[in-house]
Amino acid sequence: MKSILIKALPILFITSVSLTAVAVDVENSRNGYSLHENQTYASQTGYQKLLSGGDLTSWWTQNISSTMRTAIIPNRLSANTFKSNSSDWTKELGEVTANTHLGEMTLTDAINDPRAAVKAMIILHKGEVVLETYPGLRPTDSHFWASVAKPTAALLIEQLIDEGKLHDSDTVSTHLPDFAGTALGNTKVIELLDMVPGTDTHDSSKTRMDPDSIATRYYRAEFGEAYKNGKVETVRDILKSAGRTSPAGQVFEYSSGITQMLVFIAEAVTGQSWSDAFDDRVWSHVRADSALQIHLAPDGMAAAHGIVSSRLRDLARYGLLYTPYWSLVADKQVVSDAALARIAKPHYSHDTFMKGDGKRFTSYLGEAPLGNSRQWDAVYADGGMFKGGLFGQGLYVSPNEGIVIAYFSTVPSSPLHRFVRPLAKKLYQN
Template sequence: MSKNQSNTTESSQTNVMATKTPLIEFKNGFPAELEAKTRQANYGELFLGGDISAYFNVRACEFMPTAVLPARQPVMPLATNLMPEVGQVKAEMTSESLLKGPLTLDQFLEQSDSAQGYLVVHKGEIVYEQYPRMRQEDVHLWMSSAKPMAGLLIDMLISEGKIDENAPITDYITDFKGTDWDGITTRDVLDMATGMDLEDTTESRFDPENVARRVYEAEFAFPNEKHGLETLTDVLKSTKKKEQPGLSFQYASGLTQMLVILAEAVEGERWPQQFDRRVWSKVGAEGSLQLHLTPEGIAAAHGLVSSNLRDFARFGMLYTPSWNKIASEQVVTDEILQRIHSEVRTHDFMMKGFDGAVFADYLGSNDFISNSRQWDMVWPDGDIWKGGLMTQGLYVSHERDLVIVYFNVNNDDHSGHRFARTIATSGLFDRD
C-alpha cells in the first residue's frame, strides 16, 4: 500500500462495491495483479470484504512490519475424534444474507462464498474441521478476535501485582498525563467503558476527524485528510472525553492498543516479546504466530494477528481444562478466568453502546450478560465469544471444554457467527 496515496472520502469509500471473486478460485494462490491492487488499496478497500480483503487476510505480512513468533515447543498435536453430527447443527441466517435458512453448518460451508475454515475442538480433540476455501496450513488474520490476547497480558500483570486495575492508567503510561486519559482506569479500558471519544461505529470509521478512523490510518501509515501522517501514540493522546466512564459499552480498537502501550510501559519490554515469553513460547503450536506492527513498532494486537486455524484454536484452548494438551504450563490461571466470568457489567450497559445490538444480531442471541475484559460476550453459563471484522470468531466454553474458531471474508453477511453458540448449546457437548 502506497504511503503517499490519499484516502478516499467517506462517500466514495462506502459506496464502492468490492469486487468479489468466488474464494474457491484463490484456494491455491492469487493472481499477481491482485497483489498489485492490494498494494495500492486505500483504507476502506482493505476491509470491504472483497478480493483485496481476501488477499490481505492471508498475506498481511507482505504489507506491514511483522514480528514472527516461532513455535518454540515441540508440536503438541491435536487428536482427532470426528463427530459428523456437528455439521448437522442448524442456524438461522442473518437478515441481510442471500442464503436461505435455516441451514446446517455443512450446508452453510458449502453454499457460502465467503466461508474459509471452521474448527471445533472438544476436550482437546478435533471433532469437526473443514477448509472449504483455504488450505489448512494457511495463515489468516484473526481480526478483532485477537483482542483477548492484549487483555490476557494485562490480567497476568494484575495477578502479579504490577498493575492496579482500579488506578488511573496514566499512573503507568506517564507520558499520557495531562491528557483526557487522566482518571481513566485500566478496568475501564479492559471493558471498553472509558467514555472516551474513539468508539468504532459505521460512521466513525469513515469520519476523518474521529480518532477511530485516525487509529487505523496511523497503523497503516495512511495520511489523514485533515491531520496528515500521524503516529498511533499521538492519535491516542489526542482523544477527548465524551462522557463519564462506566456508563456504556463503547467498542474501540484504540482501547486495545492502550492496553498494549500499558503492558510495554509496565514491563519495559516490547509487546511481541512479552507475549512470546509469557504465552506463545508455552504453546506446542504447529506454525508461527505473526504480530503485525505499526510503523512505530507497536503491535496492532487489536486485530492484526495471523496464524493457521488450528493454532488459533490452541490460543482458545488456553482458557479450557484441556490447556495441558497444547501447552507446557498453565497460562490462563483460575484467577484470570474468575475475573472474566465474575467481574461482568450489566446487559443494559452492553446494549447502551453501538455494538451491543450489532453483536446480538450477529449471534442471533440476546441472552448474554455483557462483555468482559476484551471478550465481546459472556453468557450465564460462562461461555465467552470474541468476533472479528469480516466474520472471524473465537468461542470458548470452559464448562464444556469446547473451542470453536472460524475464518471468513465477508462484511455483508455475518451468518458465519450464528453457529458457534448454537453448536455449544446443542446438547452434543453437555457433561454427563
C-alpha cells in the first residue's frame, strides 16, 4: 500500500530553549483560525517559540502539515463505533485528585485550568468510552502526538522480531552496513529500543542549547535548517558521526535520534519506506476515524519519533491495540502477546533507569515505575505502560484491564501526567 505525500515548506528551527509555562486559551484553537492568524503563525514558527507552549505552539500542533512535508496514511477500514459508559463514570473520574506542579487538584480542575492548556482527553475501559472531552479541539481535528509516537517505531521492530527477521542482539551494522565502524554501528537493537546506547545522542535541555550537539544537529536537519556554512545535513549522516561516551547498557538517556535508528532499521529489513511499512503492517488494519499523518524531514525521512498527527480517538485506538480488546478496533492482532511480554519486563535494571532520565519520568508521573522499556517511558508491575510527549501529550495503557488514557495538551509540563496512575487505579476497582 502506498501512502499519499503532501509537500510543504520546512519550518524554521531555533536551537536555544525556553520552557516557560504559558496559559493558553484553548477555545481559540477549537474555534479555528483566520487567514491572517494562519499566515502570521506560519511565518513566526520557530523551534524556540514552539517550546514555549504559547499560542503559536497551539496553532502549530494542529497545522503541522502546513509547515512540513507529510505522508498521509489513509484509514482503509470503516471506523468502529465505541460503546459509551460515560454517564456513569464522567463525574466519578472527574473527582479523582492528584498532587501536580499546579497544586492538589481534581481531574476536572486540571482540564479546566488554562495553565494546563488541555486540548482533549479520552479514557477507555474494556473498550468502552468512560470519559471524553474536547476543550480545545473539535473531535474531527488532528493533533500532534509528539513523543507519544515513539512506540510506533518500536512496534515495527517488534513485528520483525516476531517474524525472525531480526533479533534484539543484532548490531545496527548487521542491518545498516553504512553504519559499520561507527559508534552506533556497534550498538545492539535492544540498546536502541531501551535508549541505553552510551553515545553522545542524548536529547535534553542542555544538549538542545548546544548548537554543536548531536541532538541540536538532528533537529536542525529534520526541520531543514542549515548547520554550518549553509549546509543542511541529514539525520542519518549526523547519527553516523555520533561518538561513544560510555559502554552501552549503563544509563537510560532519552533520544529522538535513537528512535530514528529504529526507523532506518525497519526500512532496511522491510524494503519499504517507514510510512508504507506502517500502513501495511499496522494502520491498514485499524478501524480508524481518519488518516494518520506522518510528518517528514526534507529528505523524506519519517519523523516517527514524534512528529505524527491524528484525531484523539485514533490515538486511543492505537493504545487499544496493546490490549486484549484489540479486536474492537482492528481486523487482526498487530501487537503480539510475545511483544507485550517483552515490553512488560524491562531488559535493564531499575538502577540503569534511575541513573539517567528515569528520575525525570518518575517525578512527573508521581510514582516510580519498574523502568522504561522498548520506547515506553515507564512500565509498572501491574502492567501499566506510559508514553509521554512534549507539550503534555500522553498515552497510558493497562493491557489486562483494557484501560487507555489519551490526551493532547499544549504546555511543556502537563498536570495530566500525574493523573494517569490514580485514574487507572480507580478503574481497576470496577
